[in-house]
Amino acid sequence: MSSDNNIWVIAEHSEGHLEEVSAEALTYGRKLAEDLDGNVIAVVFGNDNQALVGTLGSYGADKIVFLDSPLLQEYCAEFYVAALAKLFTDKKPEIVLCGATPIGRDLAPRLAARLGTGLISDCISLTLNEEKLLLGNKLTYGGRVSSIIVCPNTKPQIATLKPGVISMSRPDNIKKPEVIIITPQFNQKELRTRVKGFIRADPETISLDEADIIVAGGRGAGSQANFQLLDELAKHLGGVVAGSLGAVDEGWLPRRKLVGQTGTTVTPRLYLACGISGSVYHVLGMRDSEFIIAIDKDPNAPIFKVADMSIVGDVGEVVPAVIECIKKFAQNTDTGNSE
């Protein structure tokens, strides 16, 4: 497929709110488009949504294509792939980016196969080489090897981007994006899927990379009982529990809750590290959190180097004290006492 120089970003949204990883993909798209002298085009499923137009424009989208059809209101791989394959066969993008979200991970390989091109999945950074080919950097072999993957012979070059690996940024010269609405036509006889409804996930099982507040425990948490305290604290704060490999190895935490190079990369507003030493493998996965509080009994623990607030103390004493403070604060708020 010959191509133009445009970068297309599949922008995911939830009820009109742009997913952070899509803003991150737009940030990368903007950088690549400048090097390729192309445009950044966001493609959105669902109908024209003015709030989203403003947000996508503010992250640098030159154009927005809404793919609008009753069949595209909720995610369904069959319909989404069919609509995107037709669009990209017509428009011939140079590069297509999307977030390595549950949807992106399902959609991108199917789309690549349909278009007869390659996929660079779970990238932690994207650059162009001297031939202007996309180089996707991804961790392989459980995070032990960093590999550069290129898709030299086919277009579009498709990549999924790991959430939280680049800070979103808004360009200075924001223009109002052009909006194009396309209604894909489906051959009803060929469709094999029927979407009967959606069941919302339990907030407690929310994926770590979407959590705003994370209470993380390490080996220094000391016991399963203390992990229950972390759970209680997370509930009071409206957050989720996660942790280090130390805690996973002790059997206090399931592996899917691991933060770090071999686990999930997180960027919450608040990351509270409790009894985590701060090995480089762990820090790689949480250092971009907006505010980091660390509790450790060792004043020289490396975690304090990345912390915005350091508490030298025993997790078993500090965490219950914090829970008590929160409870008292909540009581005072309920009774209107400002003390």
Ligand SMILES: Cc1cc2nc3c(=O)[nH]c(=O)nc-3n(C[C@H](O)[C@H](O)[C@H](O)COP(=O)(O)OP(=O)(O)OC[C@H]3O[C@@H](n4cnc5c(N)ncnc54)[C@H](O)[C@@H]3O)c2cc1C
């Ligand atoms: C290839 C590779 C990949 C890896 N990937 C990851 C990864 O993705 N994520 C990850 O987390 N690790 C990863 N690791 C493991 C990593 O190197 C560390 O071994 C691990 O993070 C240590 O976990 P920890 O901090 O909980 O335990 P420890 O290093 O044992 O630290 C425990 C901390 O708790 C403190 N402490 C002890 N008791 C208390 C108490 N009562 N109160 C307060 N503080 C206390 C100690 O002072 C110490 O700082 C990886 C390792 C390798 C080799």
